[in-house]
Amino acid sequence: MCNGIALVTGGAGFIGLHLVEALVARGCRVRVLDNLSSGRRERLPKGRAVELLVGDLRDPLTLRRATRGVEVVFHQAALRSVPRSIEDPFSYHDVNATGNTSATPRASGSPRASGGPSPRSSPRAESPSHRPATDQPRR
Template sequence: MLDHNDKRVLVTGGAGFIGSHTVDLLLASGYSVRVLDNFSSGRQANLPEHKHLDVMQGDIRSREDVSAAMRGITHCLHLAAQVSVSRSVEDPYDSATHNILGALNVMQSAAQAKVTKLVYASSAAVYGVPTQLPLTEESCQQPLSPYGLEKWVDERYAALLASLHNLPSLGLRYFNVYGPRQDPHSSYAGVVARFIDRLLAHQAPIVYGDGHQSRDFIYVGDVARANLTALFSEQCGICNVATGQRINLLELIDLLNHFTGCSLPAQHLPAKAEDIQHSYGDPQRLAEWLSLSPQWTLSEGLSELIQDYRHTIARESASPLKVSA
């Protein structure tokens, strides 16, 4: 058995939203961590200065970058991706180079390096329009977007490489993740970040469709716990990372209005073709395989996130302006 000092974890996309929270938790738990990130959406500021953290700038689409990052690694968490559903619809080729070819680079390199465990980010987008709720890992998978299809393909590759090269892997199907460090102005941002950003700017949150569509929102701290636990578990296959609860977007806006002290109704725009009406996951396998259940309620997570936003706004407002000479 390897102890903490012998375990070295590679986190691709480690400077991003979910990645940086997981890096923090890994370091706090005593592990050595290497981050591979091209910083297209991740930020150096998301990562701490730490003697057990090694940061490499590189791209998962480059075999050389991935191979270099994988040297000496015992466990790999693959999070780097193009995660915007709308961008995958607009440019499916570019999205596939990240989410299929890039993922395959990481998986193949992990197999060659004989890592002890590969954990990779999948998505609830693989399910498409649910034929049943809640969604279990065995539910029908009919993706509606290139992004969802790409994540489904990743799962097939992982299963194949497990068979061909004995690569132990666990794919985590994240539902709607929210929390600090999610840039509301990025094309990757989820609805929670965008709603809060507009409310704090005293602007009506924008909803595509009637707002009655419901989602399963899970706090990023709980996702980081799932990532860490999955890396050092013996479980392989597929597992939902979800709360098992849902809220519709109009109810979410009411809750955010309450926490922000606003009273702004939604501004409605036409629905997007790739959107589904209702989704929430069954977390039973998460509990059985990883002995985990979400620790953060939606109210607790939203309260923490809004507090973080306000601290960020206050800090940026207090920073002296740089004036060119």
């Protein structure tokens, strides 16, 4: 996996940063694409193994630049606030769904892509009881 460059979208955020650190520890060259809306530049490992591109993965030119010469894409970029997603569902869908689709191998030109996190196994059954997220009545 470390023959080329690994791209980590959202690589300055919580999960992405841990992935970047693990890849660097394995001797990989890593390119991070992050808009720094919640991630921090200073948290990234120092040195020549990590390249930071600040930008939005929904922008085709930014994505093309970020994926140039990349062997694998690890897509970790997302907006993550439930209250804000309720207040502004269209922005969250645009970033989390459209952005995710943009980072796929076909769109990015990378031969492989990985998104996450995901469960280790599929659920076997759903709970029959419904628990509303709020006590407020429906309108």
